[in-house]
Amino acid sequence: MKISARNQLKGTVKEVKLGAIMAEILVELATGEELVSVITRNSAVSLDLKVGDTVAAVIKSTEVMIGKE
Template sequence: MKLSARNVIKGTVVDLKTGPVGAMVHVDVGGGTIITSTITAESVSDLGLAAGKQVSVIIKSSSVMLAVD
């Protein structure tokens, strides 16, 4: 598969919280960093996601916001 996105980070699913419609998927990308993605429950099933599964986190955004106190 080829993608236009350049922000592709490999990681491992460490936790899933699935509801009736949506799911929160927590992915360990190394160095103590966890990325959380909200996807549909149907996508969790279609992708066969479970703790321990290797995945690629793909980030495509038109803007990135930063904040400081």
């Protein structure tokens, strides 16, 4: 898969929660950190996402916030 977005994090699907309209996908990165993506249920079904699948989380954003305490 070739795409223009450079911010890609490869990981493994750890959990798939299908809702009526949306799906929550938990991805574990190689570092052990986790991230959650909320996508449409149709997209999750179309991609046939399952626990154990290797995926790329693609981050395309015009705004990234950073906080510090």
